[in-house]
Amino acid sequence: MGAIGPQSFYFAQNKTVTDSQTNGITLYLFERFDNKKPYSFHSECELAAPPYINQQLDANKNPHDVCIFPLRLKIGIPITFDETELEHNIILKQKIARKLTDKQLSELEKKNNSTPEKKKTGKQVSAYKRDQFVIEYALRRAKDNCQLCLERGPFKKKDGSYFLEVHHIIWLSKGGTDTWDNVVALCPNCHRKIHILIDIKDINKLTIKAKQKLSNN
Numbered sequence: 604m605g606a607i608g609p610q611s612f613y614f615a616q617n618k619t620v621t622d623s624q625t626n627g628i629t630l631y632l633f634e635r636f637d638n639k640k641p642y643s644f645h646s647e648c649e650l651a652a653p654p655y656i657n658q659q660l661d662a663n664k665n666p667h668d669v670c671i672f673p674l675r676l677k678i679g680i681p682i683t684f685d686e687t688e689l690e691h692n693i694i695l696k697q698k699i700a701r702k703l704t705d706k707q708l709s710e711l712e713k714k715n716n717s718t719p720e721k722k723k724t725g726k727q728v729s730a731y732k733r734d735q736f737v738i739e740y741a742l743r744r745a746k747d748n749c750q751l752c753l754e755r756g757p758f759k760k761k762d763g764s765y766f767l768e769v770h771h772i773i774w775l776s777k778g779g780t781d782t783w784d785n786v787v788a789l790c791p792n793c794h795r796k797i798h799i800l801i802d803i804k805d806i807n808k809l810t811i812k813a814k815q816k817l818s819n820n
């Protein structure tokens with residue numbers, strides 16, 4: 604904390620975080636998707652390892668010492684989301700995702716999935732928390748066509764693309780990951796079919812499609 608000049612573990616809020624294991628303070632992680640938007644509550648967290656100093660560029664582009672606090676989320680604690688705010692964040696992330704080039708999208712998706720937090724909470728991804736980059740990746744890769752029946756999506760959306768649903772081959776509820784290689788884009792009929800019949804031939808077909816990278820198409 605502190606945008607300019609050296610930071611110290613013993614100053615103000617940094618001290619509070621440094622001592623958080625002994626001072627009885629509860630840490631909460633907030634995230635903000637846009638500088639003008641308010642912070643939204645993410646989760647209760649705790650220090651995962653001792654804080655350390657790292658050199659980074661400050662707001663004036665001068666190298667300065669930065670206090671790094673390795674945090675981990677306290678899993679299992681009920682999170683009360685303001686759904687309107689969350690919905691807003693999802694729409695915002697969707698808009699950002701749509702504007703990215705294929706290369707940027709692939710890189711962001713990869714980066715997002717290599718963060719330890721993601722792996723740890725991977726099984727708990729709910730309908731609300733599904734990664735918009737993964738969804739955008741799957742839709743873009745499908746190029747408007749259902750990846751099972753190969754027909755075009757049933758109707759055109761306002762943005763000009765055809766409606767398809769993103770399906771997780773190994774369901775999130777069964778421990779599947781919210782990553783590009785576990786998702787495909789399906790028309791609503793095929794989506795129902797795959798969930799009701801759970802046909803191994805269809806699953807195998809889709810698994811091959813899910814392994815194709817965006818740039819390979």
Ligand SMILES: [Zn+2]
Binds near residue numbers: 752792
């Ligand atoms: Zn279909």
Ligand SMILES: [Zn+2]
Binds near residue numbers: 769770794798
């Ligand atoms: Zn599905």
